[in-house]
Structures are given as structure tokens and as C-alpha cells.
Amino acid sequence: MAMLILALLLPWLTGSLWLLWLESFSTNQTEPNTPRILGYGFFLGNFICASLLYLTHFLLGLLSFVSISALLLFLSCVGFLLVWQRTGYARLSIRFGFPTIKESGKGLALLLITLMVVHLFFAAYDAFNRPLLPWDAWTTWTYRAKIWFQNQDLSSFVSTSAWLGTNATDTYTLTAHNYPLAVSLIQLWPSLAMGTWNEGVTAIPGMVAGLALVLALYGQARSLGYSTLLALAGGYLLISVPLLDAHLALPGYADIWLGGFAGLGFVSLLQWSQSRDGVQLFTGLLFLALGFFIKREGSLWLAIGLAFVIVQNLSWKLLIALILASALAIFSGHGVVNLPGLGRLGYLDGAFYVPGIHAIRLQPQDASLAVVTNLFVNGSWNLLFYYLSTMALLQFLPASRQTRRALLSFVLLLSMVITTIFFLSEKGIWLKDSTAFGRLLLQVLPALIFALLIEWRAVFSTTEHSRDTVK
Incomplete structure (x- = not known):
């Protein structure tokens, strides 16, 4: 049990210290935002741990x-020293006191x-007392981790045709053999x-x-000066x-x-x-x-994130010019760029291309009722x-231009993704079983x-600003 606790806390500590160092460059924070650092630090630390597992096996076979x-x-230790160098020991201490509440x-x-x-307790109870049920878990993510643990080796997974054509005993096959490795490596770590x-x-x-997501969301709300109750309400809305x-x-x-990565x-x-x-x-x-x-x-x-950043920094005239230029490039057959090492990005010959994802070909679907059912029923x-x-609807009420621009652009970009995938492509069929659509959101x-x-x-x-102090 002690080793399991160490396996959980050590990556968390690593990620949190490096995020603490990163936040020391912020001019908006007078002291560390503990919930945010712990929330984001958990995900960063687990990614670092997974990367180290892969690199040490690649370099040393261990x-x-x-x-x-x-x-x-x-x-x-390096993260600790970097933070100390940046802020001094007095500012390095992280307090865990409760914020002031009326x-x-x-x-x-x-x-x-x-x-x-x-919510977290009952979810944990079910997770520990039920057999492994999710399809992708026992056919891909956890299955791959189990094979690695039993072999004590990051055995290769290839397509069925490649597996049938090899005599290697350390090669296995999966339908999703080309999925990224990080999640399986994270699942492997506590068993090691x-x-x-x-x-x-x-x-x-x-x-x-799940806990880290709540901490990160709460911390981000508090960092903008939102009241403790509003930040807690956001955390509850998420976990419920x-x-x-x-x-x-x-x-x-x-x-x-x-x-944890795209959402946060x-x-x-x-x-x-x-x-x-x-x-x-940067974060x-x-x-x-x-x-x-x-x-x-x-x-x-x-x-989508890069598009969101561009929209926030361009004037409306430049933004309209960019949209028109993109439309012209698409209609002239030059709407795709080849990104070195990643693949195609853009639109060409009736298909959208995104690196790492198969081409999304246009095939309009009548998905309106299915979307309404999934979201509202x-x-x-x-x-x-x-x-x-x-x-x-509240966007039409008085609000700062900065806030309205950010929220409208985020909602419109997200709507564009949903429309392209589920209304304009063959992948709209996923709405019938209400799985892929919900998982994407x-x-x-x-x-x-x-x-x-x-x-x-x-x-x-708009006229009431919280004076609570982030702890």
C-alpha cells in the first residue's frame, strides 16, 4: 500500500512543482493558486511519468x-530549486487554508x-467493486497495459494482417493498434x-x-476573483x-x-x-x-484551440479577410497544408483533414433530432x-466586449466541430447509440x-466583485 501511495503522489508532486515554477512567471498572481496547481499538476505529472516509462524502456529496455x-x-527536486530561484523560499510555501466565506x-x-x-465516493466504490466493463478498456487501453505488465516489456501492437505475417512472440494485435500509448502507460504505473x-x-x-478536474476548475474560477460559492458551484456542476x-x-x-488535457x-x-x-x-x-x-x-x-487564440487577437476586419482567404483557398483546391511529421490539415475534395484523425468525408446526415435527444432528453x-x-441567449444582455467575443468564438468553434462531424459526415451514425457524441463533448x-x-x-x-483571497 505504501508503494501504491508513492506511485500516486510522486508524479503528482513532480507535475505540481513544475506548474508552480511556470506560474511564478505570471504577473497576475501574487501567491500560488493551490487548487489550480494541484489540479493541473496531477495531469502534467502523470504525463511526465508515462513519458519516462516509455523513454527508459526505449533507451534501456527497462x-x-x-x-x-x-x-x-x-x-x-529540480522543479523545487527552480521555484526557489524564481520566488525565494518565503513565497515557495503553499498554504492550504480555507478562503474567507460570509x-x-x-x-x-x-x-x-x-x-x-x-459523488466521488460512490464512483470510487463502483470502480473498485465491479469487473472491468468498458469496451475500449478491455480491448485497448487496459488490455495493452496488462500485456505490458505480464511481459515486463512494452510489447508491440500491430494490425491483424501484420500480426498474421510475423513469427515474433512479443508482438500482439489490436484493432486500435495505432492509438497513442500514454493512457495505457498511466494505467501500467500503479501495477508496477x-x-x-x-x-x-x-x-x-x-x-x-475526477478530483483533479474539480480542483483545477475551482482554482481557475477563484483566480478570476469569482466568489467561493460560485467556484464551488462550478465544481459541483462538473462532478454531478x-x-x-x-x-x-x-x-x-x-x-x-x-x-484533463483538452478540457483544462x-x-x-x-x-x-x-x-x-x-x-x-502557454498552459x-x-x-x-x-x-x-x-x-x-x-x-x-x-x-480548435489555435483558432480560438487567433480569433481573440485579430480585429474583425482581419478575421473576415482570413475567412474569405480560407474559402478562396478551398474553392481553388489549395485548402490543405502538409504539416511535417503530422499529416494533412484542411479541406480538399469533399474531405476534412486533421493530423492524427482519418479524413472526415462529407456525407450529410439528418441528425437534428438525435442531437436534441442526446443533449436535452x-x-x-x-x-x-x-x-x-x-x-x-444571455449573450444579448450587457457584457464586456472581451467576454462576449471569447464566449461566442468558443461556442461557435465547438458548434462547427459538432456540425462537421455529426451533420456533414458519415460519422453522424455514431449518434444512434449515443456513445461517441457524448464522449466527444x-x-x-x-x-x-x-x-x-x-x-x-x-x-x-457586473457590479459586485469578490474580495476573497485565493488560498
Whole structure:
């Protein structure tokens, strides 16, 4: 058990210290934002751990818990020294005190925290007491981790035809053999610590990811000066979404991890759109880029994130000129660029191209009723999309141009993705079983809720600013 706790905390510590160093460059923060650092640090630390597992095996042919732990400890020490050099020891201390809350709001704050704990508790109970059920878990992500653990080697996975044509004993086949390795490496790590394979143990990082998402969202809301109650309400709204709870209680999918990278990446970009904090811009783009190594959809979200940044920095005249130039390039047959080492990006001959994703070919679908059913009738989202629809209508009320521009561009870019994939391509058939559609939105769920918090504050609190101190 001690080794399992070490395996959980050491990557978390590494990622948090390096994020603390990164945030020391921010001119907007007077002291560390502990919840945000811990939330984002968990995902960054697990990615670092997965990268070290891959690199040490690639260079030395080893899968050693002791060796990786030593490297993580070394990186933690380097991160600590860098922070110390940047800020001095006095500012390095991180306080865990509770923010100041008015007496009238303490009961509600305690209720929100209790409800979040209840959601996490029951999800964890299900995860540890049910067999591994999700299809992608036992056919791809966790299956691959189990083979690696049993062989103590990062055995290769190839297509069925390639597997039939080889005599190698350390080669296996998967339908999704070309999926990124990071999630399987993250699931492998706690089993290496325990020295034995246990499916319940592989679920632990994914369970903590739910807590990390709440911490990150709460911290980002507090960093913009939002009240403690509003930030807690955002955290509860996130953890109470049934589809997210299902992914926590039935572990093994990669979408919860992409929600940590792509979802929190967009949260940082939205925060940057309000605060113009360059550290948030860098963090957002970094997390979106790392999402490319989590799941293939990560490349799609990175492209949307770059488009979002461009929209925030261009005047309307330049933006319209860019749209017209893009349309002209598409109609003239020059709408695709080849990115070295990544592949095609753009539109050509009736197909959209995004690096890491197969061509999305135009094939219009009658998906309107299915989308409405998935968002507003089925129980996957509770009332979230009723809230978001109201937010869209509230855009017509007085709000700063900066806020309106950020929220409208984010919603329009996300709508463009949904329209292209589910209304204009053959992939609209995924709506029939209500799986891929919901999982795609789950990957940006934290950003959807953060956008809702921004709009709430813009409309209902324009004359009231919180003076709480971020702890």
C-alpha cells in the first residue's frame, strides 16, 4: 500500500512543482493558486511519468518502478530549486487554508463540498467493486497495459494482417493498434508499484483525475476573483454530470484523461481571454498539445484551440479577410497544408483533414433530432445544456466586449466541430447509440462549465466583485 501511495503522489508532486515554477512567471498572481496547481499538476505529472516509462524502456529496455521513481524525484527536486530561484523560499510555501466565506454562505459551501465528496465516493466504490466493463478498456487501453505488465516489456501492437505475417512472440494485435500509448502507460504505473496486476489498482489514477478536474476548475474560477460559492458551484456542476460519473465509476476509457488535457487546456485559454495572463495562454496550448498523445481527437482540439487564440487577437476586419482567404483557398483546391511529421490539415475534395484523425468525408446526415435527444432528453448531462442554452441567449444582455467575443468564438468553434462531424459526415451514425457524441463533448466538459461561470459572472455580478483571497 505504501508503494501504491508513492506511485500516486510522486508524479503528482513532480507535475505540481513544475506548474508552480511556470506560474511564478505570471504577473497576475501574487501567491500560488493551490487548487489550480494541484489540479493541473496531477495531469502534467502523470504525463511526465508515462513519458519516462516509455523513454527508459526505449533507451534501456527497462520497466523499473525504482528507476522511474528516482527520475521523478530528481525532476521534483529540480522543479523545487527552480521555484526557489524564481520566488525565494518565503513565497515557495503553499498554504492550504480555507478562503474567507460570509457566515450566511458557509452552510451552502459545506453542502456543495459534501455533495462532491459523495459523488466521488460512490464512483470510487463502483470502480473498485465491479469487473472491468468498458469496451475500449478491455480491448485497448487496459488490455495493452496488462500485456505490458505480464511481459515486463512494452510489447508491440500491430494490425491483424501484420500480426498474421510475423513469427515474433512479443508482438500482439489490436484493432486500435495505432492509438497513442500514454493512457495505457498511466494505467501500467500503479501495477508496477504493487508488483502484481490488479484491475482495481489501474482504476485509481482515473478516479483521482475526477478530483483533479474539480480542483483545477475551482482554482481557475477563484483566480478570476469569482466568489467561493460560485467556484464551488462550478465544481459541483462538473462532478454531478452523469456521463462524467459513469466514466469514473466504469474506468478504463481515455476520455477522462483527454478531459484533463483538452478540457483544462480550453479552461486556461478562456481564463487567458479574460485576464490576458500569458502563463495561462502557454498552459492552455501546452495541455492541448499534450492531448495529442492521449487520444487521436487531441489533434482536433489543438487545432480548435489555435483558432480560438487567433480569433481573440485579430480585429474583425482581419478575421473576415482570413475567412474569405480560407474559402478562396478551398474553392481553388489549395485548402490543405502538409504539416511535417503530422499529416494533412484542411479541406480538399469533399474531405476534412486533421493530423492524427482519418479524413472526415462529407456525407450529410439528418441528425437534428438525435442531437436534441442526446443533449436535452437523455439523462447523460442533467440540465447542463439547458443552462448553456440560456447562457447563449444571455449573450444579448450587457457584457464586456472581451467576454462576449471569447464566449461566442468558443461556442461557435465547438458548434462547427459538432456540425462537421455529426451533420456533414458519415460519422453522424455514431449518434444512434449515443456513445461517441457524448464522449466527444465529455472531452471539453470542464471548459463548457467554465464558460457558463464566466457568463454568469458577467451578467449577474457586473457590479459586485469578490474580495476573497485565493488560498
